[in-house]
Amino acid sequence: MTKPAGARRHLPSSPFNVPAPAAPPIENYEVGDRVSHDQFGLGRVVGVEGDLAVLIDFSGRQGRILSPYSKLTKL
Template structure:
C-alpha cells in the first residue's frame, strides 16, 4: 500500500470543504520599500529566483519566498 504526503492530496468535487486557495507570491524589485513583521521597514537590495535581500538599516537579511511576513509599501 502506498501513501501520499498530506500536501499532495487532490480536491474532490463532491467534498463539502473548499480547497485551499493558491498562495500568490509577491514580486519584488531592487529599491522597493518593504515592511517585515519581525525586522520592520527596509529596502530591497538584491533579488534572486526564490529570495530577496533586504537592508533594514542595522542589518541585512535574506528573506526566502513566499514572503508571508513581508509586504511591499
C-alpha cells in the same frame, strides 16, 4: 455522456468534497522596493534571487527573506 467524479462542482451546503482554497500568489519584489517585515521592521530591497529569496537592508543590517514572504509587505 457522464462526467468523471472529480469534475463535479461542489454544492455550498455540502460538507463533503470541500475544494481546497487556492494559494495566494507570491508577490514579486524589485531592487529598491520599500518593505516592512513583521520582525525586522522597515527596509529596502537590495537584491532579488529569482523566486527563491530577497535580500533586504534593514537600517544597516541585511537579511535574506525566503519565499513565500509571509511576513513581508510591500509599501
